[in-house]
Amino acid sequence: MERDRGRYVPGGRESAHQADYLELFFDLVLVFALNGLVNRIVPALTTDDLNVRWAALFQTVVLALPLLWLWTTTGHITSRFDPRRRLIQLVVLISALGLLIMGTSLPYAFSGRGLAFALPYVLLQAGRPLLFIFTLPVGDAVRALYLRSAIWFAGSAVLWIGGALTTEWRRVVLWTSAVAVDLIGARLNWPVRGLARLPASAWAVERGRHLPERYQQLLLIALGETVLALGISYTNEPATTETTIGLLTAYLTTVLLWRVYYHRSGEMLGEALDSVRGRNNLGRITGAAHIVMVFGIVATAIGYKLVQQHALDRPFPLWVVVILGGPALFLWGRIRLERVVFDRLSRRRVVAIVALAVLMVPLAFTSALVAAIAASVVLFGVAAADARRSAGRPPEAPAPPA
Incomplete structure (x- = not known):
């Protein structure tokens, strides 16, 4: 580590442009957490109580957001600093441990183990900024950013811990408020009265393609979780004709999600962000788009x-x-990504979303398997339209908005 005014500075990213294996280890812990979300909600969705089903869906969203926000903030840490430095490696390992503990508490997060979910999240989101405040030199723009974020996370910590110490419905209200504080604070770049905003953004995409690659890996990790959920479900259920068709349909759907994401925009994301100067706004849109896509993948699982x-x-x-x-x-998330890479609206995907919405009513009178097949057919139409549009043409160059 480099010394600066008696402090240990955790290095820059100039010598490490790609994700390292320790970050991939962190991603594997995320697979466990996402699988826990899926396993938590499915039993509630099969009950006859309408209120229980909708409450379970809302609670899953409340639990998923801090998990994905923890991944996002960790990705920005390893994007700003060299992940080969020991301090950054320690931060990633501790973050993985916290994510693991949060994942183990998911089945009971709104009953008896609220602290096991909230406390690791609070310690990581408030503690890591304090670490960088200590190690970065006074006057550094990133240090000022972490100072403001630590203040905001300290405020949301009251809601997180307060929710963990109270009853179920109060916990839902307090944790929902805490999620809103965390996300709104980042969206506004954590403003604090009396503290100047130096030129550093919560959504900054640093030089190199590290963060775009991390987002691509996040999508692969989420898709891998769907395969895990699919394989476990098929193993635990009787192997009938309908479950086998469901297995094949689900696998095809996963492949189509991968194809629809990577076709042009997904694979050219890093090149597109490299070609513009003011990347903070595009970084915000890119991050939000991938979180939306991950939610879509989890719902699909x-x-x-x-x-x-x-x-x-x-x-x-x-x-x-x-x-x-x-x-x-x-x-929907993929449409936002198309805007980042090519500054255009993907009409094919808009048509597909409309088709999925229209199909919801008639498919409610069929079966779960037929609904899954219909979703796969719509995604196949998008992938086929993409292939037809690009057939015989040279690869497009990215054209992000100025």
């Missing part, structure tokens, strides 16, 4: 498990919302 367990059953309306809404959310 939930749909896989529902199909494996209730393939020929007439679905509850909420099942259809999840089975078709997952791909729709993914396509």
Whole structure:
């Protein structure tokens, strides 16, 4: 580590432009956490109580947001600083441990183990900025950014810990408020009265392609979780004709999600961000787009498990919302990514979202398996349209907005 005014500075990114293996280890812990989310909600979605089903869906969103926000803030740390430095490696390892503990508490997060979910999150989100405040030199723009973020996270910590110490419905209210504080604070770049805003952004995309690659890996990790959920579900259920068709449909859907993401925009994200100067706004849009896509992938994985367990059953309306809404959310995030890379609206994906929305009503009178097949057909149409548009043409150069 370099010394500066008696402080240890955790190095820059100039000598490490790609993600290292320790970051991939952190991603594997995220797979465990995402799988816990899927396993937590499926039993609640199969109950006859409408209120329980919708409450479980809302609670899953509240739990997923801090998990993904923890991944995002860790990705920005390893993007700003060299992940080969021992201090940064220690930060990543401790973050992985905290994420692991949060993942183990997911089945009971709104009942008896609220502190096991909230406390690691609070310690990481408030403690890591304090570490960098100590190690970075006074006057550094990133140090000032971490100082403001530490103040905001200290405020949301009251809501997180308070929610963990109270009853279920109060916990939902307090944790929802805490999530809002965390995300709004980052969106506004953590303003604090009396503290100047030096030129550093919460959404900055540093030089090199490290952060774009991390977002691409996040998508692969989420897709890997869907395969994990699918394989476990098929293993635990009787191997019938309908469950086998559900397995093949789910696998095809996963492949199509990968294809739709990487076709042009996904694979050229790093090149697009490298070609513009003011990347903070594009970095914010890119991060939000990937979080939306991950939510869509997680919802799709939930749909896989529902199909494996209730393939020929007439679905509850909420099942259809999840089975078709997952791909729709993914396509919405992918539309935002298209805007970042090519500064255009992907009409094919808009049409696909409309088609998925229209199909929800008639598919509610069929079966869970038919709904899953319909979602796969719509995604296949998008992938086929992409291939037809690019056939025989040279690869497009990225054209992000100025």
